[in-house]
Amino acid sequence: MAETTTVRAEIGASVWKITAAAGAAVGEDEPILILESMKMEIPVSAPHAGTVVEVLVAEGEQVEEGQAVATLRR
Amino acid sequence: MTWQPELDELRLRQSHAKELGGADKVARQHAGGRLTVRERIDGMADPGTFHEIGATAGKAEYDEEGNLKRLTPSNCVMGRGKVDGRTVVLLGDDFTVRGGSADATIREKPIMAERMAYEFRLPLIRIIEGSGGGGSVKTIETTGRANLPGGVGGGALYHYTGANLSMVPVVALGLGSVAGLGAARLAASHYSVMTKKSAMFVAGPPVVKRLGQDLSKTELGGWEIQTKSGAVDHATETEEEAFEAARRFLSYLPSSVYGTPPVTECADDPNRRDEKLFTHIPRDRRRVYQMRPIIETVVDKGSFFEMGKMFGRSIITGFARLNGKPVALMASDPFFYGGSWTADACAKIIRFVDLAETFHLPIVYLQDCPGFMVGLDAEKAATIRLGVRAMAAVNQTTVPWCTMIIRNAFGVAGVVHQPAGRLSLRYAWLSARWGSLPLEGGIEAAYAADLAGAEDPAAELGRIEDRLNKLRSPFRTAETFWVEDVIDPRETRRLLCDFADLAQPLLSPTPAALRMRP
Numbered sequence: 043m044a045e046t047t048t049v050r051a052e053i054g055a056s057v058w059k060i061t062a063a064a065g066a067a068v069g070e071d072e073p074i075l076i077l078e079s080m081k082m083e084i085p086v087s088a089p090h091a092g093t094v095v096e097v098l099v100a101e102g103e104q105v106e107e108g109q110a111v112a113t114l115r116r
Numbered sequence: 117m118t119w120q121p122e123l124d125e126l127r128l129r130q131s132h133a134k135e136l137g138g139a140d141k142v143a144r145q146h147a148g149g150r151l152t153v154r155e156r157i158d159g160m161a162d163p164g165t166f167h168e169i170g171a172t173a174g175k176a177e178y179d180e181e182g183n184l185k186r187l188t189p190s191n192c193v194m195g196r197g198k199v200d201g202r203t204v205v206l207l208g209d210d211f212t213v214r215g216g217s218a219d220a221t222i223r224e225k226p227i228m229a230e231r232m233a234y235e236f237r238l239p240l241i242r243i244i245e246g247s248g249g250g251g252s253v254k255t256i257e258t259t260g261r262a263n264l265p266g267g268v269g270g271g272a273l274y275h276y277t278g279a280n281l282s283m284v285p286v287v288a289l290g291l292g293s294v295a296g297l298g299a300a301r302l303a304a305s306h307y308s309v310m311t312k313k314s315a316m317f318v319a320g321p322p323v324v325k326r327l328g329q330d331l332s333k334t335e336l337g338g339w340e341i342q343t344k345s346g347a348v349d350h351a352t353e354t355e356e357e358a359f360e361a362a363r364r365f366l367s368y369l370p371s372s373v374y375g376t377p378p379v380t381e382c383a384d385d386p387n388r389r390d391e392k393l394f395t396h397i398p399r400d401r402r403r404v405y406q407m408r409p410i411i412e413t414v415v416d417k418g419s420f421f422e423m424g425k426m427f428g429r430s431i432i433t434g435f436a437r438l439n440g441k442p443v444a445l446m447a448s449d450p451f452f453y454g455g456s457w458t459a460d461a462c463a464k465i466i467r468f469v470d471l472a473e474t475f476h477l478p479i480v481y482l483q484d485c486p487g488f489m490v491g492l493d494a495e496k497a498a499t500i501r502l503g504v505r506a507m508a509a510v511n512q513t514t515v516p517w518c519t520m521i522i523r524n525a526f527g528v529a530g531v532v533h534q535p536a537g538r539l540s541l542r543y544a545w546l547s548a549r550w551g552s553l554p555l556e557g558g559i560e561a562a563y564a565a566d567l568a569g570a571e572d573p574a575a576e577l578g579r580i581e582d583r584l585n586k587l588r589s590p591f592r593t594a595e596t597f598w599v600e601d602v603i604d605p606r607e608t609r610r611l612l613c614d615f616a617d618l619a620q621p622l623l624s625p626t627p628a629a630l631r632m633r634p
Contacts, residue, residue: 052429052451052452053451053453054493055453079453079454080453080454080455080456080486080487080489080490081402081454081486081554082402082403082404082450082454082486083402083403083404084404084450084451084452084454085404
């Protein structure tokens with residue numbers, strides 16, 4: 043069975059843009075979504091290459107530090 | 117005539133001490149994936165260098181004729197040993213004897229170890245498991261009376277636990293479950309490490325269950341909790357990696373405040389230029405970049421040793437070498453709140469610059485700070501008070517200081533890139549920008565009247581932005597000598613090595629006026 047990884051926001055911020063929707067293939071360190079904090083765009087990137095299973099947040103939504111924002115399958 | 121009978125008895129007593137809490141307890145320790153205290157000391161010290169003190173102290177049982185039947189050693193093993201050729205004091209809890217608790221402790225042993233570190237000016241390594249010599253609930257029955265913490269004359273351990281921080285490097289390793297006094301002795305250090313299987317807490321799961329918190333040991337005080345909270349600096353997979361982290365930490369520091377940091381040979385060219393630095397910072401100011409590759413390339417190759425990575429993450433702190441000379445390096449991490457100073461980041465900076473000041477390490481700061489963190493959560497965390505405390509800590513340093521402004525320097529937190537009352541070196545990268553307030557988001561408020569009166573407010577906003585952006589070029593600031601030097605970022609290593617060379621003869625092996633706190 044393919045391994046599923048939960049990707050978490052490391053900071054509290056608002057979701058600015060989702061760059062890899064469910065089903066998209068991403069490489070290691072490639073952004074899945076971009077947060078906005080202190081006027082900066084801060085990517086949340088894939089910890090390993092894989093396919094995005096689900097994006098758990100919407101653009102404009104506030105996320106908390108440690109919140110799960112996406113799931114990723116190898 | 118010889119003293120053979122006495123020698124035989126000494127050897128017998130020593131052999132009892134080597135058995136620790138007994139074969140079954142040792143087997144249980146190993147089954148839990150943990151080394152015994154003696155194996156830990158062997159893993160920490162250079163081979164064959166450990167000179168134990170008080171090995172035969174413990175509780176003895178005698179037969180009716182007064183002959184020794186068994187000696188259960190005290191659950192504190194301590195003495196002197198060498199680490200990378202330098203003498204240190206090693207002090208370890210033996211969990212196989214009454215779980216490391218006070219029931220089997222001889223109070224004077226850990227006190228002597230702490231005192232020896234202080235008076236002989238030797239780095240101290242505490243290896244902690246269990247309650248670290250603290251009492252257990254059963255203690256009242258073994259002593260027959262309640263213990264007033266500290267009591268009369270019992271404060272010496274607590275005295276040295278704090279005092280040593282201003283005298284010698286103190287490393288603490290939490291291996292296994294660490295609670296109460298053990299947790300205090302772990303946290304009261306310059307550098308603390310736990311394994312990822314370990315847990316640290318003031319009180320363990322059975323106690324906190326009464327608060328309605330039904331948690332496992334690691335859910336309560338595992339590495340993810342304690343490294344993020346800043347109570348513990350680092351977590352490793354194995355105990356051996358924890359010993360290696362302790363060795364590496366000590367390698368940057370003098371044995372005491374009466375020495376200066378050890379300089380090593382440097383095989384890395386101090387004039388080395390890394391072309392990647394010219395393109396590393398995005399021109400789009402909203403885009404972030406990785407700070408750690410910058411650190412790695414400007415310091416001596418492989419010399420960066422990060423500490424407290426999981427805590428206050430908008431600031432990166434660690435030791436490094438420049439042309440062989442140890443420095444304390446801090447740098448912003450724009451991936452965390454754009455590099456702004458959160459309350460945690462401020463607490464991290466305070467402890468870090470105090471550490472540098474205590475052991476005479478020059479400080480290098482690679483700055484990209486858009487200011488203090490803003491918002492309701494930041495206000496609730498007393499960011500501004502921690503912030504001005506960090507400012508005071510920076511201003512109280514006396515060690516040589518050098519700042520590279522990589523990108524942002526804004527607001528009051530932006531001010532704190534150098535000690536305010538004395539000379540330090542400062543360079544600004546081509547990508548540097550600064551101001552009392554960032555322009556972004558502030559223009560609409562400051563130019564509200566102009567925008568309201570404009571036919572096309574969006575176009576007017578664009579014109580104002582263009583005009584202001586030209587003004588914030590660092591060259592305009594340099595014209596008036598409000599900044600000394602704007603540099604090609606590829607020159608960074610050369611200039612930092614030059615700083616370390618300048619700083620070296622200024623380092624004074626005398627105690628700092630500062631008295632460091634955990």
